[in-house]
Amino acid sequence: MTDLRDAGDGSAPATVPAGELRYPAGDVLVVSGLPGSGKSTLIKRAVAGPDQRGRRVRRVDSQDVRDRWQRAVPAAVPYALYRPLVRIAHYAGLHSALRSGDSVVVHDCGTLAWVRRWLAYDARRRGRSLHMALLDVPPEIALEGQTARGRGVSQYAFARHRRAVGSLVADAEGGRLPDGCASAVLLDRRSARALRRIGFE
Template identity: 35%
Template sequence: MTAVAVAPRSLVVLAGLPGAGKTTLLAGVDTGGASAVVLDSDQVRSRLRALLPSTLPYRIYRPVVHLVHRLRIVWFALTSSGLLLVHEPSTRGTTRIGLVAVGLLTGRARHFLWLDVSPEEALSGQVHRGRLIRSRSFSRHVRRAQRLRVLFAAGRPPRGWQALTVLTRADRLRLSVTPA
């Protein structure tokens, strides 16, 4: 069990390659009884899939899933009084900056969790869940993740983030809420 100390109203982002195992890790997170909102794009995808025709391919409504997911992040950052635990690959710099802005504007401490897996493990995870992303998109994620891994190996969080924790698939996560 990996214990991570966070402030009561933190924005905690669980990031990593698509297929790394973020959703699985989030499903087993222990918040120690602290109030927490967990936001995963799979929640939005599942709701939309139930409303839309079953023959409609995911690639058609994927942009809507991402938009609604990000709007939910902003909404809960503004309205929730507890922890906000967000699933987001965050390999793209603009995504990380946007999340930093949400944290700053809502007065939340920002903790970046990186689920570190090889591209092969992530691809295997995509196959296992039955949802592969396009190879060009995955290659971009991999290239950006490689740059992040260099930063993380030096123990430095991305710009604007106050803390960094690097996790593996074998880790189980416990968030310990400590006074700010």
């Protein structure tokens, strides 16, 4: 487990070595954290292909699927009516990405442990590894992020996210890797911004 957060004691802030996180080509990286913590922004900014084999790096973000559906569905139709279809489309896309054998980066809200178990099982079965990048961002900053993007979650859902992500952070601070993960890195907002590239080689 690697902790790249600012120590908060007046010492120099943690920095990402060489501005990069590097993983073996074909592995799977889960980027987890609170809604509004900057997961989608980090993935879009830092993940770029191809990997060292010349193959694409697949980015799987449920928000991208939701956005595509919202553009296709009349605005008068409430999202709640087609949310199940969005989820089905998201998991179908994730399944396809895993089957491709390409390097994969997955946006994860932290609350669905069964998804990480599935990813870990699939990676093991294919002779690959699962890794986690965990954004540790204060709840108030995450809420500001939700406001900035114009899209938030209910208080009930946010409380669930806080419990789940808090548990992941506590485990990481105690040196305990999430189930099935070969490695984990803890990032705060500063170290995430310092991260220029997530590469697979």
